[in-house]
Amino acid sequence: MKKIQVKDLDLFYGDVQALKKITLDVEANSVLALIGPSGCGKSTFIRTLNRMNDLIEGVKISGTVLLDGQDVYKEVDVIELRKRVGMVFQKPNPFPMTVYDNVAYGPRIHGIKDKKKLNEIVEKSLKAAALWDEVKDRLDKSALSLSGGQQQRLCIARTLAVEPEVILMDEPTSALDPISTMKIEELINELKNKYTIIIVTHNMQQAGRVSDYTAFFLNGELIESGPTDRVFYNPKDKRTEDYITGRFG
Amino acid sequence: MKSKLYDKIANIYFYVVAVFLILLLVSLISYILYQGRTKLNIDFLTSPPKFMEAGGGIGPQLFNSLQLLIITLIISVPIGLGAGIYMAEYAKPGLLTEIIRLSAETLSSMPSIVVGLFGLLVFVTMTGWGYSLVAGALTLTVLNLPVMTRVSEDSIRSVPNSLREASYALGATKWQTIVKVVVPAAMPGIITGIILTAGRIFGEAAALLYTAGMSSPALNFSNLNPSSPTSPLNIFRPAETLAVYIWKVNSEGLAPDARQIADGAAAVLLLMVLIFNILARWLGNTLYKRMTGEK
Numbered sequence: 001m002k003k004i005q006v007k008d009l010d011l012f013y014g015d016v017q018a019l020k021k022i023t024l025d026v027e028a029n030s031v032l033a034l035i036g037p038s039g040c041g042k043s044t045f046i047r048t049l050n051r052m053n054d055l056i057e058g059v060k061i062s063g064t065v066l067l068d069g070q071d072v073y074k075e076v077d078v079i080e081l082r083k084r085v086g087m088v089f090q091k092p093n094p095f096p097m098t099v100y101d102n103v104a105y106g107p108r109i110h111g112i113k114d115k116k117k118l119n120e121i122v123e124k125s126l127k128a129a130a131l132w133d134e135v136k137d138r139l140d141k142s143a144l145s146l147s148g149g150q151q152q153r154l155c156i157a158r159t160l161a162v163e164p165e166v167i168l169m170d171e172p173t174s175a176l177d178p179i180s181t182m183k184i185e186e187l188i189n190e191l192k193n194k195y196t197i198i199i200v201t202h203n204m205q206q207a208g209r210v211s212d213y214t215a216f217f218l219n220g221e222l223i224e225s226g227p228t229d230r231v232f233y234n235p236k237d238k239r240t241e242d243y244i245t246g247r248f249g
Numbered sequence: 250m251k252s253k254l255y256d257k258i259a260n261i262y263f264y265v266v267a268v269f270l271i272l273l274l275v276s277l278i279s280y281i282l283y284q285g286r287t288k289l290n291i292d293f294l295t296s297p298p299k300f301m302e303a304g305g306g307i308g309p310q311l312f313n314s315l316q317l318l319i320i321t322l323i324i325s326v327p328i329g330l331g332a333g334i335y336m337a338e339y340a341k342p343g344l345l346t347e348i349i350r351l352s353a354e355t356l357s358s359m360p361s362i363v364v365g366l367f368g369l370l371v372f373v374t375m376t377g378w379g380y381s382l383v384a385g386a387l388t389l390t391v392l393n394l395p396v397m398t399r400v401s402e403d404s405i406r407s408v409p410n411s412l413r414e415a416s417y418a419l420g421a422t423k424w425q426t427i428v429k430v431v432v433p434a435a436m437p438g439i440i441t442g443i444i445l446t447a448g449r450i451f452g453e454a455a456a457l458l459y460t461a462g463m464s465s466p467a468l469n470f471s472n473l474n475p476s477s478p479t480s481p482l483n484i485f486r487p488a489e490t491l492a493v494y495i496w497k498v499n500s501e502g503l504a505p506d507a508r509q510i511a512d513g514a515a516a517v518l519l520l521m522v523l524i525f526n527i528l529a530r531w532l533g534n535t536l537y538k539r540m541t542g543e544k
Contacts, residue, residue, distance in 0.1 A: 050418065052414065079420045079421075079422065081420075082417065082420035083419075083420040089415065093411040093412060093415045094415075095412060095430055096412075096433075096434050097433075097541055098541070105419065106420070108429075109420065109421045109425050142541050155415070159418075
């Protein structure tokens, strides 16, 4: 069964329609890249998957979003949903706390208090985010003392600590330097064995390097989607071809 | 060039203002400490006042000031912080919120003597408690709530939304986000609010004249019976504070050394405020560093 199934999803910010009848499936343990020009609805779309749009006033949604067959707006508790579908943001946003407390935040709010268990989770998550070696001697130092690339990997570790099934990444490397970007792309390649990843990116090359599937958005509509190689080298829609070859966007 | 000249003039102006400010503060502090220097000893700080003889002290009044400070903070900080959290995180922009804001702002511009008379009516007369520490504490809460609320609200609003989003995305509830992320991040601002409030409480006189009262029984610190009038644990006793005492001694002091007592009390009050400010800042900084793990 597909991990996520979206059918006829409409989203309105007040009177403005930001998403128009989006229908898209996401395979488990794959990386899906969402590409498209600024303002086309990619970020809005992934925020519907973990119901982060609920936090915005005046948002109206219709259509269905299914996670493992269950309707995310009707059958799944929103706290539970956000545990299972994690999110990494464009600008790294670690809490102004120690490195340890940042990673332990998720497990703690879900009720884990045992010190030993927390230590294990923190170490495991930092290792999975390829950050452990760099911070293992500084777990009690402020997370804000890390570099940008390290902070973003910390945010990834923080997300992994709650053991999600899906990880949403909203332009995770656009604020980072090329070396950090490369490290995170390598990370994504490893993570997809255990998780389903959806990544919004402005960077066509990145989409090509990192993803198995690609979906092209334009003006709130899903123009086309499919295996990355096919979409890039054999696009069905002219608008896709124009965007990919750089004629606009 | 004209713009360079203006730049230079502005620079000089700002430096002058800064120096002036510092000189003002230093001269004020020096003058008061100098005037009161004869009375800065343990005897003065611990003995009770004498009625018509020389050599009285400010012991009970000093204790009352400190106790009033603590009790007022215990009451007003949770309420102010709660109101600040409500205004920043829960209140929806609209008529009700505007009314709340207007009420708070008006309350903060009320003359303290007027609030004191309100306290007299409600906390002294209507409740039947008479002049009491608790009446003073409640009156000061009314006086300081707007400041505490405003400062809390502003500090909380200034916490970037990206932190809230990060918390929600991990599956936290709104309350968990507020308690574990937002309020700790707003702590420096909130502590400033507490320090401001404490300064006002410590120096307040007009609002306490007719609430905490202008007399204080001599306190027996070994008396732990909360219903006894000489017990420090009795918050229903009349509790003249240091600021009120200064006023009283100056206006109707019958002891021959009234002038020195007033000067000494003023110096002590000033020192207490300075010490409190420094301590609170230090405590706040240490707490913040502990929480955020700074080197």
